[in-house]
Amino acid sequence: MATSTITILFLLFQLCTTSLILVSSARCNKDDKKALLAIKSSFHNAYHFSSWDPSTPCCDWYGVECDPATGRVTALSVFQDTNVTGPIPSSVASLPYLRELFFHHLPNLVGPIPSSISNLTHLEYLTISWTGLSGSIPSFLGSLTSLTQLDLSFNSLSGSIPPSFSQLRNLISIDISRNHLTGSLPTTLFQLLPPSSQPAYLRLSHNNLSGEIPKSYADVGFAQVDLSRNRFTGDGSVFFGRSKPVQQIDLSRNLLEFDLSKVEFPKKELMQVDLSHNLIRGRIPDGIIHVWNLQFFNMSYNRLCGEIPSGGQMGRFDEYCYQHNKCLCGTPLPPCK
Template identity: 55%
Template sequence: MNVLPFFLCFLLFSTFCSPSLSEHCNSHDKKVLLQIKRALNNPYLLASWDPKTDCCDWYCLECDPTTHRVVSLTMFSDDRLTGQIPYEVGDLPYLETLLFRHLPNLNGTIQPSIAKLKNLKTLRLSWTNLSGAVPDFLSQLKNLTYLDLSFNNLSGTIPSSLSSLPNLEALHLDRNKFTGSIPESLGMFQGKAPDLFLSHNKLTGTIPVSLGNMDFNTIDLSRNMLEGDASMLFGSKKTTREIDLSRNMFQFDLSKVEFPKSLARLDLNHNKIMGNIPPGLTGVDLQFMNVSYNRLCGQIPVGGRLQSFDYYTYFHNRCLCGAPLESCK
């Protein structure tokens, strides 16, 4: 019997049909991913996660092209996905991106096993039904550059430990139920100030003076119950582009404020800000401004873009006048 044809057929079958020879996915990562799928009750979003196929070809994740370890896990926009963030996400040690977004039926608290993901750079848990406090263990993720916990039901106070993240470029805590004051430590980031979004919460008290030491590109404190002086956020030597302090109870003299030349967006509406609009604003190339519903007075300076804004930018102030409002008497 000539065994050569049989051997050649077996070799061809082994080469093209054996998962162990053709699959790139790391076996440990694949096992963990299948555990995650089971923990989430096998959602349709993960239908491509077939144990018979290479996990590096599955939807919702990416593998490193060299090591073939899973480096990104992103699940979003599926109202049929239910349950909590699986514990097993912490068993993907090479993860750099973890995203659970627009999943309204994802509930529970922020999974503690995330603390094991020391390579994580981007963590986005937003537009979900997550609740509870922001855990201190997030401060252990020293490689984080982007932390987004917005549009959830998180509560409690903002942990001061977040300022120990040395590489953070953006911090989104907006649209939650946080209470208490803004921690002093958020004005003590070690590196460049991250974009800071704290809007639509229930924060109270005054702004820490330390925030004035930071040169934020964007800072949004709108729709809280903050009060007192916020003028330290401004400064002619800063490079800030966007400041939103609207719908709080801030009270300071706007006429004494010096503005960054870089400022493109300024929203101060619905506060208790007094004084007049300083002439220095005529030298700022603002793309948007709203100072309505305050206690401003005097003539709107002529020049720059100040007359390009409409009536609603300035209305409901104590005695503000001049174009685009009525002329001063």
């Protein structure tokens, strides 16, 4: 009986020891740890990396997340540290299981977007924002077919939006606002999204983009569109529609020219509309009074005419939302004659 008990205890001890070894190994993959230490070295051991002690598991380090089963690094975040200087190191590509890569508010992060990022085939979320990165947006980002969200806002990127982005069938959110982009919008952007996908987000404000808004965008279910402060022309009504899921539309300060009278507004989702500083004609449709969640509405500096609809949420908008039009009238402007 005693022998049997000892045998059972020994087997339990072996099982616990094996489990501890497995847990320990899952706490940090040695190749990933080597890559992370190379990243730390490339950034001159900046304060952000102070917890990155080689004697501790890398999955416990600040800004690092791992798969609990495999110990492979799945997310890397580096942010808000002015001591992070230089380009994005190529050693980032030695983290093959990354799903999230986040470089944010790093003013001294400079250089182009490195080609090594194209090796991160599992990447779903890529954020490089509020940095000193410059150069063009590389077309190789179109090969990251798992990508769902791309944020390259508040940088010094130039050139055009790569047509290769149209190949990203899982991409639902693009934010490249506040850069120096030129050129036109790819006509097939978001066209591979299945009808059952989440609504899309397109933010390209404060650039120097131009050309007509593609008619194909009428087939995309956008939740948010911000194309403000560019030089777009053509028909911005493609983003509207009674059954569209759109919540926010900002097309202000462009050269858009279309008849607002023909626009149908979503009744439930729409909360903000800014079409100011364009060449839009026609009248404000009566259907706007049925948009119950409308919180912001700016039609100023256009070529609109006719009486402003009353009712619904329209009473909350003052004369500044309608000023400098051709012949708008009615509350809150002077009465129609």
